[in-house]
Amino acid sequence: SQELEQSPQSLIVQEGKNLTINCTSSKTLYGLYWYKQKYGEGLIFLMMLQKGGEEKSHEKITAKLDEKKQQSSLHITASQPSHAGIYLCGADIQGAQKLVFGQGTRLTINP
Amino acid sequence: NAGVTQTPKFQVLKTGQSMTLQCAQDMNHEYMSWYRQDPGMGLRLIHYSVGAGITDQGEVPNGYNVSRSTTEDFPLRLLSAAPSQTSVYFCASSRPPPGNTIYFGEGSWLTVV
Numbered sequence: 001s002q003e004l005e006q007s008p009q010s011l012i013v014q015e016g017k018n019l020t021i022n023c024t025s026s027k028t029l030y031g032l033y034w035y036k037q038k039y040g041e042g043l044i045f046l047m048m049l050q051k052g053g054e055e056k057s058h059e060k061i062t063a064k065l066d067e068k069k070q071q072s073s074l075h076i077t078a079s080q081p082s083h084a085g086i087y088l089c090g091a092d093i094q095g096a097q098k099l100v101f102g103q104g105t106r107l108t109i110n111p
Numbered sequence: 112n113a114g115v116t117q118t119p120k121f122q123v124l125k126t127g128q129s130m131t132l133q134c135a136q137d138m139n140h141e142y143m144s145w146y147r148q149d150p151g152m153g154l155r156l157i158h159y160s161v162g163a164g165i166t167d168q169g170e171v172p173n174g175y176n177v178s179r180s181t182t183e184d185f186p187l188r189l190l191s192a193a194p195s196q197t198s199v200y201f202c203a204s205s206r207p208p209p210g211n212t213i214y215f216g217e218g219s220w221l222t223v224v
Contacts, residue, residue, distance in 0.1 A: 015146045031210060042217035074202055097208045098169065101153035
């Protein structure tokens with residue numbers, strides 16, 4: 001969707017390195033959802049951010065929402081092979097939980 | 112915990128055939144929706160429902176019909192399949208906004224030849 005830009009589209013990192021994926025909306029965010037998808041499988045919910053300045057963490061994954069910039073970032077610390085997959089951000093821009101999605105970021109972790 | 116269940120997982124259709132993708136959730140969620148995922152385009156909303164008897168169109172509704180007769184089920188009907196409908200389809204459910212987790216099914220891979 002042009003309303004939501006996700007970058008980068010592809011990312012290759014060495015195991016153990018940190019990485020960041022960004023998601024920028026052209027409209028006000030009522031909620032920003034992060035999902036992980038492995039090829040041929042469904043979407044696994046990671047985190048949902050709603051309030052400006054909010055930050056959530058789960059294991060080595062941290063997501064932040066900068067409401068002023070209408071942007072969210074997903075940061076992975078000390079990447080592992082299990083982090084490989086496609087990361088999707090979905091934005092609720094109407095407050096109705098009808099999501100618009102970015103194109104996704106394909107993450108490859110090299111040993 | 113079943114969550115959101117989609118059937119079938121894989122289907123091949125001939126152009127012009129009709130079929131129904133089934134979606135069921137066991138979490139008593141009011142909100143349900145259908146998305147399609149195409150390469151390079153992310154997921155796009157087809158139809159959604161905020162409760163039994165209430166449906167509305169999403170971004171790409173043409174060629175698809177839905178109905179919501181029960182809270183648990185939200186089937187997606189392709190009336191006359193076209194090659195452009197070759198895609199991966201995802202059903203999702205959640206409690207009403209604000210700020211509730213949206214759960215997705217495992218997807219249905221549809222090929223129209």
